Amino acid sequence: MKKSVWWVLGIVVILVGAIVGVHQVSQSAKAKTTTITVGSMGSDYDIWKHIAKSKDAKDAGLKIKVQQVTDGVQLNNGTAQGNIDVNAFQSYSYYEAYNKQHPKQKLAALGTTYLEPLGIYSKKYKKVSDIPAGATIAIANNPANTARGLLLLQSAGLIKLKANFSALGNVSDIKSNPKQLKFKEIDDTTGPRVLKDVDAVLISNTVALEGHLHVLTDSIFHEKVNQSTRENINILATDKANKNNAKYKKLVKLYHQKDIQRYIKSKYYGTKIEVQKPLSYLK
Structure with a gap:
């Protein structure tokens, strides 16, 4: 009788172990395919x-x-x-x-x-230094890309920004604008379409590619991989x-x-x- 009891208990343990094992494998497989x-x-x-x-x-x-x-x-x-x-x-x-x-x-x-890379594009000028006084530059109208564009213009030597310029900075944070450049805010997806209407426009690369522009060859200035970017x-x-x-x-x-x-x-x-x-x- 004792042997029968132990035999039954053994089967129960094996079955429980098998069920737990299948559950764990199932959970493991589920985790792997999440x-x-x-x-x-x-x-x-x-x-x-x-x-x-x-x-x-x-x-x-x-x-x-x-x-x-x-x-x-x-x-x-x-x-x-x-x-x-x-x-x-x-x-x-x-x-x-x-x-x-x-x-x-x-x-x-x-x-x-x-x-x-964000690039500066122009149909009128081949170099940043050619951009004349009073020129109109089109920049993005969303906060992050506005700030990014202004930093690029600073890198290009066109403007200087305040020392505490932040990720939400805008044109009011320009400290020096020797060429008295004018800024036109645009929806940044329209950059290629306004090229003919302004002296220069800042265009993100995704939008540039959609407009058949290559930032490394068609822009007159663009970002490089360094600490400033x-x-x-x-x-x-x-x-x-x-x-x-x-x-x-x-x-x-x-x-x-x-x-x-x-x-x-x-x-x-x-x-x-x-x-x-x-x-x-x-x-």
Whole structure:
């Protein structure tokens, strides 16, 4: 009788162990195939669609769903609210400006991706030094890109900004404007279309490519990868609560895989300059 009892108990233990084991395997498999929703726009959306289907993503055990959102603030809001896990579209300065404007739903940077140079374009002049006194320069009308454009104009030697110029700076922060340049604020997606109407216009590279312009060859001045442009490096961002999420951080490493970089360089003619730096470099 005792032997029968122990035999029954043994079977129960084995069955329980098997059930627990299957549950753990099931949970493990589920964890490995958890879908990460990446929100993006423009050329970044196309890049992440490619990355999601790549062998590199599969090898990394990452299942990625790419969602297109065409407004940057909405994309950041969706990320902060948890509707999007990670977003891929913005520069560090844009991210900083968003966090300052939305202190109750802050984002966290996961890692760097690239610098897409902002350029100064002109149909009338071939060099920055040729731009005459009183010329009209078109700049973006959103805070982050306004500040970025003014910093580029300073790098080009056209203006000087106040010492405390910030990511939300604007034309009122210009300390010196020796050529008495005039500034026309525009929707930054219209840059190529207003080229003929102004003396020069600042155009982001994504918009420039859409307008069949190549920043490295068609602009009369553009950003370089150095300390002065570190805040313009693009990043992956997530909700602040997820800043240490290991799977999300894998996306940064995935972006920098050699196969992925070859694809990006070929498709965008080398205008998305890879930047693989620690987050401390941006601060």
